[in-house]
Amino acid sequence: MPRIGGGQQEANMSLDNTSQLERRPPDELVPSRYAVQVGDIEVLVISDGVLPLPTKMLGHNADSAVRAAWLKDMFLPQDAFDWSLNVVLVHSGGQTILIDAGLGLDPDLNLPRAGQLVKRLASAGIDLASVTDIVLTHMHMDHIGGLLVEGVKEQLRPDLRIHVAAAEVTFWEAPDFTHVNMPPGFPDALRSAATRFASEYRSQLRLFDEEHEVAPGVVVRRTGGHTPGHSVVRLASGEDRLTFAGDAVFTVGFDHPDWHNGFEHDPEEAARVRVRLLTELAATGEQLVATHLPFPSVGRVAVAGDAFRWVPAFWDY
Template sequence: MSHTDFAHSHAPGHDELVPSRYALKVGDIDVMVISDGVMPIPATTLATNAAQDDLATWLDDMFLPPEVCNWPLNVAVVRNGDRTILVDSGLGTQFPGFPRAGQLAMRLDAAGIDPGSVTDVVLTHLHMDHIGGLLVEGLRGRLRQDLQVHLAAAEAEFWNAPDFSHTVMPAPVPDVLRKTASRFLDVYRSQLRPFETEYEVAPGVVMQRTGGHTPGHSIIRLESGGDQLTFAGDAVFQPGFDKPDWHNGFDHDPEETARVRIRLLTELAANGGQLLATHLPFPSACHVAVAGNAFRFVPAVWEY
């Protein structure tokens, strides 16, 4: 499917009142960002090391609610040559407490993307909102038998005995994360293709382990025809531009995550590459600019 097909693909009966897919090009590589929906998160999760007044001021400045924020969930589909690569899979529908998430299967259909055409899955990490979609029958049962699932070896190893001692999550979450990751590894073990530090999934599509958010957290870099785009997973949350040293409650190593984030944003500000991230407002496509001692989110201009 060409970029034009991506941008105009449509399946009757799937119209929604909000946009849920956005197509862009990185040189010869086609990318489609797909919204898996949103999930409510306590606002305090966004800045566990910030003073309460500082967080309240930031939320007010951003016109965000003071108690609970809707956390966007972005997934990407990347096509290059004969490879169709799914980047993460959203939450899935097995968590009734999050009824507005888990939209991936429906929205793939709406975009005219057959799950059976996916040759590879790349996973930034094994938190449930990145792998849950691959565990529900609406998607899992439609995937090809020879599907390859790429993730950092350190990530698979971590979830054998995960350490939550530096996280600040709502009480039920760690156990659900542990159980979901364990189930995922059991279901997909024969299809896993772990890598150590860096792996080229397809020409111009490279996974790199950053660590920080989880020990095996990885980003995906696309490069073609002089264009660059980075899917940052959970290395960058919404406060990460103007408050890059704030810790997220889901960070397993908050200080290392901040270092990873600052290095990445500094690099993108210097080279002008585009950024996508899981939890930035849909479609999350943006550039990064330096703003004093921090950074500035510069939304991409949508192409129609």
């Protein structure tokens, strides 16, 4: 009869390994990057951490009872939950492109589980100096803050190109917060981060109006809505397609695309943009990644009656 297991010595080794796992810092047990191949384009989705926010911000125009029912159906807390923060690194045609730059480490925000991008790029073996281009979907602080972390600018190459819609830069010169629904302090923090970013990186900005090809198969297109210059990035190589939607799509946006997110500066236009984008993605069947969908946020969109359905990708190991 064959012997099962390896005796007491192997059992002790197994127990030792278990105890070592338990002693590791908790963040080491959470996956923080996920690789996707889009034809010849290499893609790495990187988690910048999570951002705890009030659930009302998912749909401040929705009936509170309907919103509560949706949260219950999704097994989510009623008051607040953690929004994912996803960033994408792309390698195409000899260029290394970072799409958005995470929240950063503003000490006044007290958000210790966010702002992980710089650390996680390093753990993935990616040198900041290797980044040739940065594409910003928009200039909210959770998309530009990583560039404002102390010491980061000095590590970036002097010929770095930062691509952002001209309408976005113009908007943040005198931003309008009359239609948002944010927690106290957020408008001031957003305004401050955008002002500082524009000042520190103005010479490296490469502005576009509606659409711009950053690298072979990497095209950024302005959608507006969430902010006037909000943009999405489409990757295309061979028969493969992937769209990084930035903040055009949130978790609730599939079931209720007409719900207004608290960070949207033009919520009605943002809802129209969301419906157009989801309709397009459902028709093409291409992959979708977005900033605030649960990590790694890789999936596809299906039509479900008058709404949509999120179809997460099976993780490819």
